[in-house]
Amino acid sequence: AIGPITSLDIVNVDINPDGFTRQAVLADGVFPGPIISGNKGDNFQIDVIDNLYNHTMNKTTSIHWHGIFQHRTNWADGPAFVTQCPIAPGDSFLYDFTVPDQAGTFWYHSHEGLQYCDGLRGPFIVYDPNDPHADLYDVDDDSTVITLADWYHLPAVEIQVPSSPDSVLINGLGRQAGDNTSALPVITVEQGKRYRMRLISISCDPYFNFTIDGHNMTIIEADGENTEALPGIDQIQIFAAQRYSFVLDASQPVGNYWIRAVPEFTGNATAGQVPPPTGLAILRYVGAPAEDPDTTSTPSANPLLEQNLHALESPAAPGLPFPGGADVNLLLNFTFDAPLFYVNGYTFIPPTVPVLLQILHGTYTAQELMPKGSVYSLPPNKTVEISMPGGVLGIPHPLHLHGHSFSVVRSAGESGYNYVNPVRRDTVSIGSTQSDNVTIRFDTNNPGPWFLHCHIDFHLAAGFAVVMAEDTYDTPTVDAPPISWDSLCPIYDALPEQD
Ligand code: C2O
Numbered sequence: 001a002i003g004p005i006t007s008l009d010i011v012n013v014d015i016n017p018d019g020f021t022r023q024a025v026l027a028d029g030v031f032p033g034p035i036i037s038g039n040k041g042d043n044f045q046i047d048v049i050d051n052l053y054n055h056t057m058n059k060t061t062s063i064h065w066h067g068i069f070q071h072r073t074n075w076a077d078g079p080a081f082v083t084q085c086p087i088a089p090g091d092s093f094l095y096d097f098t099v100p101d102q103a104g105t106f107w108y109h110s111h112e113g114l115q116y117c118d119g120l121r122g123p124f125i126v127y128d129p130n131d132p133h134a135d136l137y138d139v140d141d142d143s144t145v146i147t148l149a150d151w152y153h154l155p156a157v158e159i160q161v162p163s164s165p166d167s168v169l170i171n172g173l174g175r176q177a178g179d180n181t182s183a184l185p186v187i188t189v190e191q192g193k194r195y196r197m198r199l200i201s202i203s204c205d206p207y208f209n210f211t212i213d214g215h216n217m218t219i220i221e222a223d224g225e226n227t228e229a230l231p232g233i234d235q236i237q238i239f240a241a242q243r244y245s246f247v248l249d250a251s252q253p254v255g256n257y258w259i260r261a262v263p264e265f266t267g268n269a270t271a272g273q274v275p276p277p278t279g280l281a282i283l284r285y286v287g288a289p290a291e292d293p294d295t296t297s298t299p300s301a302n303p304l305l306e307q308n309l310h311a312l313e314s315p316a317a318p319g320l321p322f323p324g325g326a327d328v329n330l331l332l333n334f335t336f337d338a339p340l341f342y343v344n345g346y347t348f349i350p351p352t353v354p355v356l357l358q359i360l361h362g363t364y365t366a367q368e369l370m371p372k373g374s375v376y377s378l379p380p381n382k383t384v385e386i387s388m389p390g391g392v393l394g395i396p397h398p399l400h401l402h403g404h405s406f407s408v409v410r411s412a413g414e415s416g417y418n419y420v421n422p423v424r425r426d427t428v429s430i431g432s433t434q435s436d437n438v439t440i441r442f443d444t445n446n447p448g449p450w451f452l453h454c455h456i457d458f459h460l461a462a463g464f465a466v467v468m469a470e471d472t473y474d475t476p477t478v479d480a481p482p483i484s485w486d487s488l489c490p491i492y493d494a495l496p497e498q499d
Pocket of ligand 1: 064066079109111241400402451453455
């Protein structure tokens with residue numbers, strides 16, 4: 001792991017994580033990128049240096065710190081053309097932000113085009129040295145991070161969507177179909193100990209059904225928000241960009257056990273494609289031989305259901321306890337008209353001038369902000385409700401809001417609402433059927449233009465996004481970046497003209 005004051009060298013390097021060599025876009029030349037970690041309260045200063053030369057995978061870049069609120073530092077949020085211009089090759093950009101009131105499991109990824117699918121994705125962990133719940137978890141070890149990734153042998157721009165990933169990588173290793181020998185990650189545990197494990201989906205597309213043969217898990221965190229401990233879970237369905245912490249009791253006989261991540265991707269549903277091989281890793285007890293497990297998976301008896309998760313601290317959702325009971329109530333209708341997605345009739349086309357820069361230059365209203373139709377204004381200090389009917393393409397879509405976590409007052413698959421103790425998180429599946437109406441609530445306490453988008457990266461690139469322009473009138477006075485407009489957009493002159 002690398003600490004809060006660091007740099008990331010973004011490079012094109014050949015890697016072979018699954019028996020096939022391809023060039024990738026990588027932070028410090030590794031996949032996944034190095035774990036960046038720090039403590040609650042830390043100031044992170046991460047200098048991102050663009051040394052890319054492969055045009056097919058974008059020579060420019062930009063990094064988002066997924067789940068970090070960026071309170072008063074919205075300029076450091078990272079999405080290209082929302083809060084900044086991309087970083088040009090040969091240039092660097094210093095992301096400088098403090099994490100005063102968050103601890104948990106996050107990640108970082110390129111937020112330009114489809115670039116993170118080509119490799120630029122890694123874990124970001126914020127520890128709380130004074131964790132008030134440490135006794136509750138009672139773990140002996142909190143160092144295990146498990147990333148789940150879909151991996152493709154072609155550059156993302158050349159993939160015909162939907163397309164099956166060629167492999168699933170756990171902690172950067174996997175086996176393509178037919179490969180039974182490539183190295184797999186080993187997670188070592190000692191019998192009798194309790195482990196906090198942090199599971200991160202750094203997926204571009206599929207969700208995963210995650211299991212550990214012979215072991216149950218106790219869920220304690222979702223997307224950087226503590227949950228009431230939920231024990232006895234034998235399968236975690238985790239969507240692109242979601243995270244969970246669970247406690248694992250190493251209470252089974254000394255041996256080797258398969259850790260499995262079974263991918264479900266859009267092509268399974270829409271194109272009848274063959275799914276990629278299951279992602280595999282090995283849970284190895286100290287004392288067990290260094291060999292592959294021979295354990296078998298059993299059908300799940302107690303899968304994780306989102307509605308059974310409850311926020312641990314101040315769990316009540318903001319606003320009044322009925323649908324439409326917020327100060328601002330928005331309905332987002334998602335549609336698909338090949339090859340583009342539409343939100344309330346508008347497909348998201350990245351503006352030439354990043355939304356934040358438009359705001360800093362004095363454009364404050366959704367009517368005037370580009371891209372027109374894709375920007376919503378949110379007033380300060382209000383409760384917002386967003387309801388999002390499901391069913392587009394008949395598959396679940398993980399919707400992520402920047403700048404906030406939100407209470408999920410209605411989860412996919414549910415018809416009822418929970419205002420009393422819903423889970424809080426930053427990425428939620430909106431479900432796959434038209435009867436789904438996933439509904440979220442949050443308070444506007446964080447000025448900035450916050451992206452809200454499907455985290456299936458191919459869908460984001462096809463316009464499945466809007467910007468929530470929160471408290472635009474205060475943004476220029478309190479959120480101006482500590483650098484000049486021009487240096488924020490070093491390649492501004494090189495960008496195509498906008499009408
Ligand atoms: Cu992870 Cu926009 O994101």
